Amino acid sequence: MDQDEFVIFAELDREKFEDILEKLMQHFQNVRFGRQGDDWIWVNFAEGKIEIDTFHSTNLEVKGRRR
Numbered sequence: 001m002d003q004d005e006f007v008i009f010a011e012l013d014r015e016k017f018e019d020i021l022e023k024l025m026q027h028f029q030n031v032r033f034g035r036q037g038d039d040w041i042w043v044n045f046a047e048g049k050i051e052i053d054t055f056h057s058t059n060l061e062v063k064g065r066r067r
Contacts, residue, residue, distance in 0.1 A: 005066055012052065012060040014039060020052065020060070 012020060017039050025031050030044040040053035051063045
């Protein structure tokens with residue numbers, strides 16, 4: 001992932017991962033997630049993808065493509 005292509009919209013508490021995942025799965029059909037060292041959630045939709053992950057932070061970062 002090229003950091004220059006993404007915008008960080010928010011940082012969320014990593015301890016709330018399960019709550020965040022549950023809410024997203026209630027509202028979106030195409031949600032992928034994992035917890036292997038880093039936590040990540042991807043919400044895919046027709047125009048792109050929102051990524052929520054800890055790849056570059058200890059908090060969950062909410063990221064989307066720069067337009």
